[in-house]
Amino acid sequence: MRRVEPLASKESKLVIGLMSGTSCDGIDASLVRIVGSGLDSRVEELGFVFLAYEESFRQRLLLLAQGQGGGGEELLMAGLRLGELFVQAAKRVCDEHATPYDRIDLIGSHGHTLYHLPQSREYFDSQVRGTLQVGEASLLAEAFGCAVVSDFRVRDMAAGGQGAPLVPYCDYLLFRDTEKDVALLNLGGIGNITIVPKACRPEEVVAFDTGPGNMVIDALVWRYSDGLHRFDEGGSMARGGAICYALLSRMEATDDYLSLPLPKTTGRERYGELFVEALEKKRLELSISESDLLATVTEYTALCVLRGLERFARRMPDRLVVSGGGSHNTTLLLSLRHLLPHTEVLTQEDLGHNSDSKEAVAFAVLANESVCGKTNTLVGATGASHPVVMGKILLC
Numbered sequence: 001m002r003r004v005e006p007l008a009s010k011e012s013k014l015v016i017g018l019m020s021g022t023s024c025d026g027i028d029a030s031l032v033r034i035v036g037s038g039l040d041s042r043v044e045e046l047g048f049v050f051l052a053y054e055e056s057f058r059q060r061l062l063l064l065a066q067g068q069g070g071g072g073e074e075l076l077m078a079g080l081r082l083g084e085l086f087v088q089a090a091k092r093v094c095d096e097h098a099t100p101y102d103r104i105d106l107i108g109s110h111g112h113t114l115y116h117l118p119q120s121r122e123y124f125d126s127q128v129r130g131t132l133q134v135g136e137a138s139l140l141a142e143a144f145g146c147a148v149v150s151d152f153r154v155r156d157m158a159a160g161g162q163g164a165p166l167v168p169y170c171d172y173l174l175f176r177d178t179e180k181d182v183a184l185l186n187l188g189g190i191g192n193i194t195i196v197p198k199a200c201r202p203e204e205v206v207a208f209d210t211g212p213g214n215m216v217i218d219a220l221v222w223r224y225s226d227g228l229h230r231f232d233e234g235g236s237m238a239r240g241g242a243i244c245y246a247l248l249s250r251m252e253a254t255d256d257y258l259s260l261p262l263p264k265t266t267g268r269e270r271y272g273e274l275f276v277e278a279l280e281k282k283r284l285e286l287s288i289s290e291s292d293l294l295a296t297v298t299e300y301t302a303l304c305v306l307r308g309l310e311r312f313a314r315r316m317p318d319r320l321v322v323s324g325g326g327s328h329n330t331t332l333l334l335s336l337r338h339l340l341p342h343t344e345v346l347t348q349e350d351l352g353h354n355s356d357s358k359e360a361v362a363f364a365v366l367a368n369e370s371v372c373g374k375t376n377t378l379v380g381a382t383g384a385s386h387p388v389v390m391g392k393i394l395l396c
Contacts, residue, residue: 017364022189029115083136108367161384187326211304241291263383
C-alpha cells in the first residue's frame with residue numbers, strides 16, 4: 001500500500017466528495033482540488049458524476065428511512081451495499097476525468113441518512129438523540145488506499161448540536177461577501193438555507209432547514225406517474241396546475257415546523273409518506289386536480305423559504321443563490337422570485353458553479369478541514385455548545 005506525506009502539511013490535495021441526500025435518488029461524486037484550509041481555502045471543481053440508485057434499492061432505502069422493515073442484519077447489508085456504490089461513484093468520477101485512483105489524497109463521504117433524531121426521546125430510562133448515516137467507509141479506504149473521512153454529523157450532536165446543517169461552513173468559506181447580504185438555498189429533498197450577512201464573522205452566520213425541498217414534490221410525481229418519473233422536470237407538471245390557496249393556507253397553519261426556534265433541522269420523518277398521504281386526502285376532499293396539488297406544494301416550498309427569512313434574517317438578502325435539484329425547477333424559481341421581489345435570485349450556474357454538486361463539494365471541503373485538525377462547524381447553524389472537528393478518519 002502506498003505511503004503518503006502527512007495530509008495536514010500537503011498544500012494542494014485531490015479530494016473526492018460523496019453525498020447521498022434525502023431525495024434518495026443516488027450518489028453525487030465531485031473531484032476537487034483544494035489548496036490550503038480554513039479561510040485560505042481555494043477550491044476548484046475538476047469533475048462531477050451522478051450515480052442513480054436502482055429503483056428497487058431506492059424503494060427499500062425509503063422504507064428503511066420510515067423506520068419500517070429491517071433489523072440489525074438489514075442495516076448491515078444496506079450499509080455495505082451503499083459502501084460499494086460509493087466506491088463505484090468515486091471511481092467513475094476519476095475515470096471520466098482521467099485521474100488515476102492512486103492520485104487521490106483524500107475522500108470525504110457523507111453516507112446516506114437512514115434516520116435523523118435531533119430531538120431527544122426516552123429510551124430505557126435515558127434521553128437519546130442522534131443521527132444514522134450508513135455507507136461503509138472502509139471500502140473506500142481499501143479501494144483507493146487513501147484517507148477517508150466519514151460520519152460527520154454525530155460529533156456535532158455529541159456537543160449538543162443538531163448535526164445539521166453542515167454545508168453552511170463551506171458557504172461561509174466560499175461565498176462570504178464584504179458588500180452584500182447573501183443567502184444560499186440548497187433544494188435537495190429538504191430545503192436548507194445559509195444566511196451570510198455582509199462582512200460577517202463566522203458566529204454571525206445563520207442556517208437552518210426551511211422545510212420541504214423536493215421531497216414532497218418528488219413523492220407526488222412518483223405517485224401520479226405510476227412510478228415512471230421521479231421528479232417534476234423543469235416544474236412542468238406544477239406549471240400546468242393552479243395554486244389552491246385554501247390548501248396552501250392550511251398547510252402553513254398546520255405545519256408546526258415553521259414556528260420552531262433555531263436551531264432546527266428536519267427530514268423524511270416529518271415530510272415523508274404520512275405527510276404526502278395527508279395531502280392526497282385533502283386533495284380529494286377539495287376536489288382539486290393532481291397538477292393543482294403539485295402547483296400548491298411547489299408554492300409551499302418557496303413560501304417556507306420566505307417565512308424562514310422573515311423570521312431569522314436581519315434583513316432580506318440582496319442575493320439568493322439556489323442549488324440542488326430544485327434549482328432546475330423553473331416553476332419553483334419563479335415562485336421564489338415572486339415572493340422575494342427585492343432579492344436577486346440566481347442559481348449556482350449563474351455564478352459559474354454546478355448546482356448539482358454543491359453538497360458533494362462541501363463534504364470534500366469538510367474532510368480537508370478534518371485532516372487539518374480544524375473545526376468545521378458553525379454553532380450558529382447547528383446549535384452546538386462549541387465548534388468541533390467533525391468526521392471519523394480512516395488513515396492508510
